[in-house]
Amino acid sequence: MTATTTAQRERILLSTPDVGPLEERAVADAVRSGWVAPLGPFVDAFEERVAERCGRRHAVALSSGTAALHLALLEVGAGPGSVVVVPTLTFAATANAAVYTGAEPVFVDCDAGSGNLDPELLEQALATLRRNGERVAAVVPVDLLGRCADYERLLPVCERYGVPVVSDAAESLGARRGSRPAGAHGLAAAVSFNGNKIMTTSGGGMLLTDDAALAQRARYLSTQARQPAVHYEHTEVGYNYRLSNVLAALGLAQLSRLDEMIARRRRLRERYAALVDAVPGVRVFQRAGDDADNCWLTAVLVDPAEAGWSAEDLRAALDADDIESRPLWKPMHQQPVFAGARSFLDGTSDRLFATGLTLPSGSALTDDQVDAVEGSLRGFLGRHR
Known part of the structure; x- marks a missing residue:
């Protein structure tokens, strides 16, 4: 066990303010x-x-x-x-x-x-x-x-x-x-x-x-x-x-500082992509053609039938390591406050919500925090290989 216990460890969040x-x-x-x-x-x-x-x-x-x-x-x-x-x-x-x-x-x-x-x-x-x-x-x-x-x-x-x-x-x-x-x-x-x-x-x-x-x-x-x-x-x-x-x-x-903050978020996306690119059933969302994006949040999509595990399985594992991750936006037509609202749907948003997970993406993440997230991801993928 390390000197820093789980109780003492600061939770790693999705996207905190990057101020100095x-x-x-x-x-x-x-x-x-x-x-x-x-x-x-x-x-x-x-x-x-x-x-x-x-x-x-x-x-x-x-x-x-x-x-x-x-x-x-x-x-x-x-x-x-x-x-x-x-x-x-x-x-x-x-x-x-x-x-x-x-x-x-x-x-x-x-x-x-x-x-x-x-x-x-x-x-x-x-x-x-x-x-x-x-x-x-x-x-x-x-x-x-x-x-x-x-x-x-x-x-x-x-x-x-x-x-x-x-x-x-x-x-x-x-x-x-x-x-x-x-x-x-x-x-x-x-x-x-x-x-x-x-x-x-x-x-x-x-x-x-x-x-x-x-x-x-x-x-x-x-x-x-x-x-x-x-x-x-x-x-x-x-x-x-x-x-x-x-x-x-x-x-x-x-x-x-906007451009440097975007560049750091892009580097995080590249690291995540390098981790999951060879994993069956898993891909970085919006990866294709993302050269003009600001990479605010990086998400992965998980096909549980191919991967053998779900986005929720990954979220729970990261949470156990005090790392925040979150599903993609819950579609408005699924929200109780908008129950019965008129909608034009083909099921795409429902699938993205069910299979997508956003990962810590903030430019304020320290090198140690990024290493911790990557280590948790590697450990999870290794256990489910």
Whole structure:
């Protein structure tokens, strides 16, 4: 037995914040500046830098990626009596943002290779909704695990039906699709700086768009819809959605390190791929064509009939070694809160959920932690060879 007992060992997590002295100095500078409350020069600079990185004219720094989705959907007309088409393989926030507006989320299944919204099923869904006389306010593709959706096929489908696209790029900052960066697709896009994302502002997000009026309206609503009066004047309901100046300073420091953090996550993926490439029935998810991905989370897919063990078997073994792993997103159509929701399904998301497992992927993982994960994986694979 080693000197470090199981009780003393720190659990290895999927994706923790990667912060250090640079971020500490940036936050201290923001505090010393006196701009502690929401808004300020660091917010302005952060918006400018992210807009530039994502190839957009306008950016609005907000308290979360969910807030960005909510405001974007409001601005494209989502509300009671409308529907918003959402991939079923996503985190709940994508669907929740539609519900916040009063719209009905309609779920569509995914492509097997990427886990992103299936363009053919999307066309079926939009055709059916049109025949039914439904008003489709938006389609919200999700860039799953750091891979941009197939916008070259999705956008023309939405254009044919006259439906705006709001891109959920919460997981894909720093990735690309062809010559365009994540966040550059659709009428508007949302990125996230949550603590587990590729870079973080603790909590936070940003709405990206080329539409000046949409950006101006989002800024207005995100500051409680306050009118330009000496007193507090409100003619409609707004939201407390703005990002603080202190957190924006943290974000600027993180953004300067984004490429190196992506590179470290990619190296982790390469190590996992080297471990499982020769294992029957096991493969790294999204491995093919991942050169433009940000590798936010690396997942493996396990065919239990061929491998002789399941993704759950592996998860339990890693958990016994104090290593966090997690299934892919549970599809929205399986979630109790959305029981009975209308869906266009072909079973792909159900299979990915049943066979997929995300592995520790954070750029903050130490060499010793990476070695520990690799050792646990090797031990499991050796026992099940």
